[in-house]
Amino acid sequence: MDMLIPVILSGGSGTRLWPLSRKNRPKQFLALMGENTLFQQTVLRTTKLDQAQAPIIVCSEDHRFTVAEQLQELRVGGASILLEPAARNTAPAIALAAMQAASSDPEALLLVLPADHLIGDEASFTDAVRRAAPLAADGWLVTFGIRPEAPETGFGYIKRAESVSPDGFKVAQFVEKPDSATAERYVASGEFDWNSGMFLFKAGRFLDELKACSPAIHDAVASVYATAKPDLDFVRFDKTAMAAVPEDSIDYAVMEKTKHAAVVPVSCRWSDIGSWSALWDASEKDADGNATQGDVVTYDTRNTLVRSHDRHMVATIGLDDVVVISTPDATLVASRDKVQHVKQVVDGLNRAGRSEHLAHRQVYRPWGSYDSIDMGERFQVKRIVVKPGSVLSLQMHHHRAEHWIVVSGTAEVTCGEKVFLLTENQSTYIPLGVTHRLRNVGKVPLELIEVQSGSYLGEDDIVRFEDVYGRA
Numbered sequence: 001m002d003m004l005i006p007v008i009l010s011g012g013s014g015t016r017l018w019p020l021s022r023k024n025r026p027k028q029f030l031a032l033m034g035e036n037t038l039f040q041q042t043v044l045r046t047t048k049l050d051q052a053q054a055p056i057i058v059c060s061e062d063h064r065f066t067v068a069e070q071l072q073e074l075r076v077g078g079a080s081i082l083l084e085p086a087a088r089n090t091a092p093a094i095a096l097a098a099m100q101a102a103s104s105d106p107e108a109l110l111l112v113l114p115a116d117h118l119i120g121d122e123a124s125f126t127d128a129v130r131r132a133a134p135l136a137a138d139g140w141l142v143t144f145g146i147r148p149e150a151p152e153t154g155f156g157y158i159k160r161a162e163s164v165s166p167d168g169f170k171v172a173q174f175v176e177k178p179d180s181a182t183a184e185r186y187v188a189s190g191e192f193d194w195n196s197g198m199f200l201f202k203a204g205r206f207l208d209e210l211k212a213c214s215p216a217i218h219d220a221v222a223s224v225y226a227t228a229k230p231d232l233d234f235v236r237f238d239k240t241a242m243a244a245v246p247e248d249s250i251d252y253a254v255m256e257k258t259k260h261a262a263v264v265p266v267s268c269r270w271s272d273i274g275s276w277s278a279l280w281d282a283s284e285k286d287a288d289g290n291a292t293q294g295d296v297v298t299y300d301t302r303n304t305l306v307r308s309h310d311r312h313m314v315a316t317i318g319l320d321d322v323v324v325i326s327t328p329d330a331t332l333v334a335s336r337d338k339v340q341h342v343k344q345v346v347d348g349l350n351r352a353g354r355s356e357h358l359a360h361r362q363v364y365r366p367w368g369s370y371d372s373i374d375m376g377e378r379f380q381v382k383r384i385v386v387k388p389g390s391v392l393s394l395q396m397h398h399h400r401a402e403h404w405i406v407v408s409g410t411a412e413v414t415c416g417e418k419v420f421l422l423t424e425n426q427s428t429y430i431p432l433g434v435t436h437r438l439r440n441v442g443k444v445p446l447e448l449i450e451v452q453s454g455s456y457l458g459e460d461d462i463v464r465f466e467d468v469y470g471r472a
């Protein structure tokens with residue numbers, strides 16, 4: 001196999017798995033199956049491929065530190081993290097990655113993978129990539145078709161045409177998600193595969209086809225790429241230039257138009273985890289068909305998915321074909337055949353100006369995390385955890401004062417002109433309007449309780465003067 005560069009698309013919002021998946025931490029960054037997140041599983045999958053280089057990752061600015069931290073947990077270095085200042089669908093995202101790769105080697109093979117897919121048979125997937133590599137090296141734009149296990153209406157399909165290699169076929173047609181009768185006909189014909197959204201092609205070849213099939217997208221992305229600026233471990237692009245890029249998927253922009261689309265069929269126990277029902281399908285189940293996680297007790301319950309969060313028990317009685325998802329600030333209860341309507345709930349929360357679709361109660365930051373334990377009209381209580389060696393920005397607030405009580409670890413506190421240490425069971429007061437900073441100078445996580453009081457407690461009441469993460 002020639003040099004292979006994985007391209008991992010991590011820009012999805014994952015609204016169909018609410019309330020667990022939210023805008024600030026969508027499904028690709030959650031450990032839905034196993035210890036690693038779906039994003040981490042995707043990265044690890046690529047390390048098993050011959051000639052695989054460090055990945056190119058395309059994600060939103062909001063998730064940049066999550067990506068960096070999850071790569072660090074895997075001890076995967078050298079990745080290029082491209083930050084999309086605005087989401088423009090998969091064709092522009094892949095074009096940015098292709099331009100990044102082509103700047104070093106236009107002949108490099110790009111393996112494009114969504115970050116939120118689950119593959120149960122990784123050996124079959126790895127074998128499919130090896131079988132597809134000669135086709136990609138010959139100039140084909142290869143997509144991977146999943147051999148259908150059932151007449152699924154939630155996926156697009158690819159119709160195979162004549163063979164172009166021992167393992168690949170020319171694409172006859174891409175078709176949209178069908179109704180039940182059409183899906184049954186597709187599966188019965190033996191000529192159709194599920195459209196996986198995974199691709200393999202040369203970087204330069206893809207850009208040539210993009211320019212031929214969708215020149216407006218190609219030229220607009222080229223203008224965006226010309227604005228690239230390194231920032232810490234990331235590559236930033238101009239937001240105004242990105243907003244001018246036409247929005248389109250790779251299927252519409254290239255794959256349905258090119259004469260060089262090929263498909264390599266594969267059976268690898270694939271799932272896009274596109275709904276809670278799909279997660280139930282992919283999960284291990286007990287004798288009653290229940291898939292559970294967390295502190296869960298079931299009685300007279302069958303074919304049900306139940307997930308609980310830390311320090312919270314969920315008990316079910318007399319349920320059949322139901323989904324129960326509990327988080328600290330929201331609980332979803334739905335029939336398993338109605339979970340596709342979760343998006344309507346998220347849309348309703350957005351219209352109502354609520355925040356439960358945006359962020360969890362526990363919010364992750366590059367320095368650690370905070371959990372809003374309690375809040376009222378003029379107060380809020382947070383549990384803050386700061387990673388060893390990490391430091392928050394030098395900041396101040398116009399509308400609130402803060403009390404800090406150290407639970408464990410050692411804190412270096414800057415409060416106005418004073419800098420001092422606090423250890424377990426010690427506390428301090430940060431008056432309204434005073435510049436302050438918190439640093440973990442120890443080798444273990446710093447945990448503290450913060451009590452805020454004031455007329456306004458929103459996260460946007462922060463004025464940053466210095467910040468090692470570039471947020472000042």
